[in-house]
Amino acid sequence: MSTSGASRSDDYESVLSGSSKDVASFERKRSWLENVQHLLHSHPSLVPLIVLAASIIIFGLYLGSRFMSAFALTLILQQVAIVGIVGAAQSLVILIAGIELSVGAIMVLSSVVMGQMAMNVGLPAPVAILIGFGVGALCGTINGFLVAWVKLPPFIVTLGTWQIFLATNFLYSANETIRSQAIEQEAPLLQFFGESIHLGGAVLTFGVIAMVLLVLGLAYALNNTAWGRHVYAVGDDADAAELSGVQVKRTILSVYILAGVICAFAGWVLIGRLGSVSPTSGQFTNIESITAVVIGGISLFGGRGSILGMLFGALIVGVFNLGLRIVGTDPQWTYMLIGFLIIGAVAVDQWIRRASA
């Protein structure tokens, strides 16, 4: 109200009396889309969960009880168990901005070692299994050492070790399958994860239960332990993590070793599922596990995503596989849909990255 008089023309302050006294801020109302973006940013496993629920509902409506039964839904879990476990290993490595192409090779090599030790060398089954785990840990150590200390790109390292481990597997086993019936007689412990519990129509193999427990355990470790925070920090920005006191090399090594051990565990579960020890199994598990991770919303650039999302990602692929086979379509349609999902998932990941934290 500066109209009170010319004599007070130097009273600059009075002109402000009618203005807004708020401090400058960038707060504005979010659009609903931004709200969604924000929600997805804080809950990275939500997208795959929604896709999973939608695909189950659609197949369920279309196929009825052949698909929407406790039996069929738990069957999907059984079919996904191996990829889910290997996917957990893959998730850890991708979270530190690495990639593990040798997961399937470590799995099958460990399973072959377990089988050979128990059946042909004649060691007691628990010892044979431990040696198999040792092989997985050794493979992981090799990968981790080459990545962390020799500073080679993880893609190159595991591209190399993939072939080395697979070749070792074939040479060592002489491509001989150990039959299910022989294992059942001499070392039934190797088939332990093929056992199952029946709850009504639902059939849960020990392998499925192990997968779920493993994923939950890792989710806890990643979210609630110092190690878990280090894993995310290293994946997000290794230099920043180093400066803030994280032992980056050791964290990387620990992740590759743990991944190797998880793959060896997957090898044990694989024997349960197949009954036999077959050196030709699992050659494409690396691609399948990366697919589960990507559809599950874990960022390939590291540091972002939840391991639960990986499990949902693996289940989405499983739902498509079974659903489309019951419908009776050509399997190529499954591959095509999974391809769309992969690209869609990465697009969503890029979009979410732009959200304000």
Place this chain on the structure above:
Amino acid sequence: MSSTAYRAMLFAGAAMACFALAAPAQAQDKTTACLVTKTDTNPFFVKMKEGAQQKAEELGIELQSYAGRIDGDNQSQVQAIESCIAAGASGILITPSDTKAIVDSVQKARDAGLLVIALDTPLDPVDAADATFATDNFVAGQLIGQWAKAKLGDEAENAKIAMLDLSEAQPTVDVLRDQGFLSGFGIDTVNENVIGDEEDSRVVCNDVTDGNEEGGRRAMENCLQKDPGINVVYTINEPAAAGAYEALKSVGKESDVLIVSVDGGCPGVKNIEDGVIGATSQQYPLLMASKGIEAIAAYAKDGTKPETTEGKNFTDTGVNLVTNEPVDGVESIDVSEGTDRCWG
């Protein structure tokens, strides 16, 4: 560069040139044969390679072995053929991964004067190779079809059959066994060159196994989900059969279902003894390979080409039905004879 180092390099260069000149001369005085298999991990091909090596040593032939990385890897096989032509080989034994796509490369080899023999899997068309040494895969399928039908008796009319095939690409061996089984069982195959076009309601499911345990188990699970009443399972090979059995066992149906297969590998024959598989058609990879090497040796000597089995467009290396439960009207051998002749 010091003069010693320079001289050493010059010497090395000269030595290499000498080797390069000497190598083709050596290849000339010893016949070279190539073996190109689908993979070198499948026991069937491992055995095939063994048979070829034995025969090659016996006849004083140099053998070069190549293989694809996985079943269906056509590219590696094309490279292998090119390498064989370059090496001045007299002949190639090949189990084609892609029976159509490899035809052009095979033609190149034949144009260069090599004898090309398809082993186990016929080319498409079959006369794209000079000869084919193989199991009659249609008969192999037919035998297990006839056996399954006889075993079921009157119930064959109400059978519910799952067909566990090899791959989406439907290679010839896949089609021949599948259609052979159906015709042996008395089911109209509609188009004999296509899998899965049958209209007979007894065929309730077709799925692919990639010929291994993992695929066999998954395919069987999918089929059971489609129709839990399945009581006959045709499988492309014994690893797929072993996987299917695990799936059946997990739902407690392993004793209600008749599984039949093709191959006659030692683990498969043992599975017949254990009642996992009812019957299998046994083929003889070692024989295919050793006959193939003999044919290349004969061709290198005086240009003779192998002859086909009478009434067939290929050279039949034989097939036997292996079962411990023989049925009337279908000739078979028992497990002990099957074990004597098994491979892998």
